[in-house]
Amino acid sequence: MIVVRAVEDQPNRGIKKGDEFRLYIVDAHHHMGSEKGHRNTPAGAYDFYASLWLEILKQSKVLKEDDSLLFEPVSVQAPDLATRVFNSRDSWKRLNHGWLVDRTVVFPYTDDYSSPEEPGAPSFKVSNDKIASWTSRAPHSTRLIGFSRVNPLDGGLTAVEELERSVKELGLRGLKLHPLAQLFIDSIEEDASRNVVKRAGELGLPIIFDTRNMKTVVRIKRLVDSMRNDPQCGDALKGLRVIIAHCGMSPGDSRLFEALKDPLIFGETSTLHDRDVPVLFETANERLRNWSEKLLFGTDFSFLSVQALDIIMYMLSRDFPGTLGDAQRILAGNTLSLLKTPFRTSIGSSGTPSEFICRDESRKSQGKLEDTLIELLNKGNWDLGSLDFMIPPEGTWPEPRPISSDGTNGVQQDSYVLTLTSKNKTKECHVWIRRHPGDLLSCVVLSTQGMIQLDTLENASQKLGRVLLRSIADNSITLKTSKEMQSHVLRLLS
Ligand SMILES: [Zn+2]
Structure with missing residues (x-):
């Protein structure tokens, strides 16, 4: 998280000079693996974010002298629970940095190993396996979110099958498509890629499309429109969300905004820098009704690096046409809202949930329960598939509040879902920890598959099935002490 400080009173927004805010940051576009001169791993990502922070500090000095900043960057703050996971093992500790960015959506390059291993096999199989192995194990699973990549031109249903495998077996949570690199730029609307897009929609996966020009954007928009008019795409449309990476590299083009007016289409900011940045945000503000819900911050590391700086600095400047809440949506909220559901793979089974509740006025019980779970990751039979914080329901991201009040920014750091996967890959469960009014702490252990599962990260009871x-209420035990809670949870996970 980046901590920013108001440089002056902003009475119309209820902000006082010196008020500090925490902004959560999610990078929606990041590559790992290796492609010719490019090579990147989790450690490379964190190093990049650490150096991006130094660039931010340098740049902010210059901009402050020009009096162009409304909020100045002050520091980087690491999220508590994820940092404790990193600090729980000596070999992980040295990777505990680069927390300017809290979470990163990661997908393959057109890797050196992306071509099919044998005729008829899918492209990107090894690449997708590598992405999963980086993103769904502790400690990186606390900050990386893996997306699959496929080549629609693999022939037959091969790409669709690889997509299904990477979602069900590997737990990847979205899809990257690159029409230029995989040579289907002229056939985006044709069956091969349409079948992949349709299946991704049915699986509820956001799809990020590389776009380098308006022709590609227009074709993607036409594809979405044609699916909308196709009765066979009814299920796909329910889960379809398309992200236009690089905003077609044409941030002022009216055709980009025609596409972004579509409720299923979003724009991602990587590549845009310098004059592109004000053009994108000003035009979005003019042309789109809910403009700050339509744009996602991304870096495209390692193809690009410091360009991301321009986006962040602009959002803190006097020229930015939105509030801190708009910036928070673009920096993290929109991407998290598109991901929506907690991590899971098909190895989970169905079953009855168990809920434990205890009072936790000092928040010590929660800390102790977390310590117990971290210890379990280090000593027990479980690995951490993901750490997913609860978020506000779509369209309700709040304005961040000053740290001196409660410092909330929408991402609920004390209410979250841990996906635990047994090391022998036979069991998987969600451990869902939440705070409730009246200083109550609840911990629900539930299965990741079947009728009774958690399908949303939106923290609102009306969003829950x-x-x-009912099933949680029927299986709920109120306990007197946090110790009892720890031992009940441990017993279930033994
Ligand atoms: Zn890229």
Whole structure:
């Protein structure tokens, strides 16, 4: 998280000079693997974010002298629970940095190993395996979110099958498509890529499309429109979300905004820098009704690096046409809202949930329960598939509040889902920890598959299935001490 400080009173926004705010940052576009001169791993990502922070500090000095900043960057703050996971093992400790960016959406390059291993095999199989191995194990699973990549031109249903495998077996949570690199730029609307897009929609996966020009953007928009008019795409449309990476590299083009007006289409900011940046945000503000819900911050590391700086600095400047809340949506909220559901793979089974509740006025019980779970990761039979914080329901991201009040920014750091996967890959469960009014702490251990599962990270009871709520209520135990809670949870996970 980046901590920023108001440089002057902003009475119309209820902000006082010196008020400090925490902004959560998610990078929606990041590559790992290796492609010719490019090579990147989790350690490379964190190093990049650490150096980006130094660039931010340098740049902010210059901009402050020009009096062009409304908020000045002050520091980087690491999220508590994820840092404790990193600090729990000596070999992980040295990777505990670069927390300017809290979470990163990671997908393959057109890797040196992306071509099919044998005729008829899918492209990107090895690449997708590598992405999963980086993103779904502790400690990186606390900050990386893996997306799959496929080549629609693999022939037959090969790409669709690889997509299904990477979602069900590997737990990847979105899809990257690159029409230029995989040579389907002229056939985006044709069956091969349409079948992949349709299946991704049915699986509820956001799809990020590389776009370098308006022709590609227009074709993607036409594809979405044609699916909308196709009765066979009814299920796909329910889960379809398309992200236009690089905003077609044409941030002022009216055709980009025609596409972004589509409720299923979003724009991602990587590549845009310098004069592109004000053009994108000003035009979005003019042309789109809910403009700050339509744009996602991304870096495209390692193809690009410091360009991301311009986007962040602009959002803190006097020229930015939005509030800190708009910046927070673009920096993290929109990407998290598109991801929506907690991590899971198909190895989970169905079952009855167990809920434990105890009072936790000092928040010590929560800390102790977390310590117990971290210890379990280090000593027990479980690995951490993901750490997913609860978020506000779509369209309700709040304005961040000053740290001196409660410092909230929408991402609920004390209510979250841990996906635990047994090391022998036979069991998987969600450990869902939440704070409730009246200083109550609850911990629900539930299965990741079947009728009774958690399908959303949106923290609002109306978003939760009635069957799930009833089943939790029927299996809820109120305990007197946090010790009892720890031992009940441990017993379930033994
Ligand atoms: Zn890229």
